[in-house]
Amino acid sequence: MINAPVSQRDWSAHPPLIYPPYASTALRAPTKPLIPLAHGLAESSGPVFGHDRVGPLDHDLTQNGRRNGEPLGERIAVSGRILDEDGRPVRDTLIEIWQANAAGRYVHQVDQHAAPLDPNFLGAGRCVTNGEGVYKFYTIKPGAYPWRNHFNAWRPNHIHFSLFGATIASRLVTQMYFPGDPLLALDPIYLGAPEGARERLISRFSLDVAEPDFCLGYVFDIVLRGRSETPFEGGDR
């Protein structure tokens, strides 16, 4: 699908590539300046994954990994709107999420944290936004887990989000955090996002999203790049 070129990445919102407190950036993040690229057809288009690509339980992580019962932990609904910088809803766009279980353990084989796996929880899901840019997942509140970045390092509770938006340039992978988590102030990944921007990564507790006698609720709105003020440049394909 060809769309209007999107605005530039707002580097006042995004983490730097090299960020020494996050040790893995030292050998993995580029050190030379990025080269600006005017948007042509390649950058003004992107893949389309519509409602037909999503199964009936894909958005419900409390059900899509069941084998012999319900997953353990605190059941939550996570809902929000995907908007662009100009406030337009991003309709019919794919969201993929993944997360640890309630004990802080990922299904991923590389995760060897000595916390239990839950046979009824996979921790992966996807959905497509509706006509107003709204999405909703049901899941289990993820637990914190240790990592080796520094002594006694623990990741705050979080859910990974992957989004596409209008073009390949609006692609975003991010993490949603929970309000009041004391680990946020200690987490170099969260702190890698600039002050004044990182707060947008914290979801909001909402009784409107909670469902009586069923689950608590959190709201997490996401803003993708808007439309460029400069018209299509160069005709570069």
Place this chain on the structure above:
Amino acid sequence: MSKQTPSQTAGPYFAYALTAQQYHYPNSQIADGTLAGEDAAGRIRIVGRVLDGAGAPIPDAMVEIWQADSAGRYGAEGFCGFGRQGTGTDPQGRFVFDTIKPGAATGHAPFLTLVVFMRGLLTHVYTRLYFSDEPAANAADPTLATVPPARRPTLVAERDGAAPGVLYRFDIRMQGEDETVFFDL
């Protein structure tokens, strides 16, 4: 006016969600490394690694590609143009894309857009893959012209004439003297 949501790293544990079938998890994935079947006209294979600043292959990166069809059209009927591969299932940390060579507009060289995600990257990075057997088109390409000449070879996949089929090799170097050119797009 709203402000952009910050990027965060994909981390080391994306595979069972984003590339589940490649890594033999029970759930599905929305795209893989096969964009074109064996009988597709103009089929090519792209093989590469993602190397860290010490030159070691990175085993937990994810590479996505976005490209035009053979007529240079994006998102046209019949060819999705999007692929996704993790580097964790090959013993040498390679990604493999089976696709077709994209078409190009007059005055431009054919290329693919690549997006790289991994633990240690707080924001994903974009690069382009051009083809070594298109020297004239590469020399005239306006985007390559914006890249310092000494760094242009980092964007050119080498055709491996010894391999069966049409094979290009393209390593992505995150750092070092031959650091791959990454674009701000």
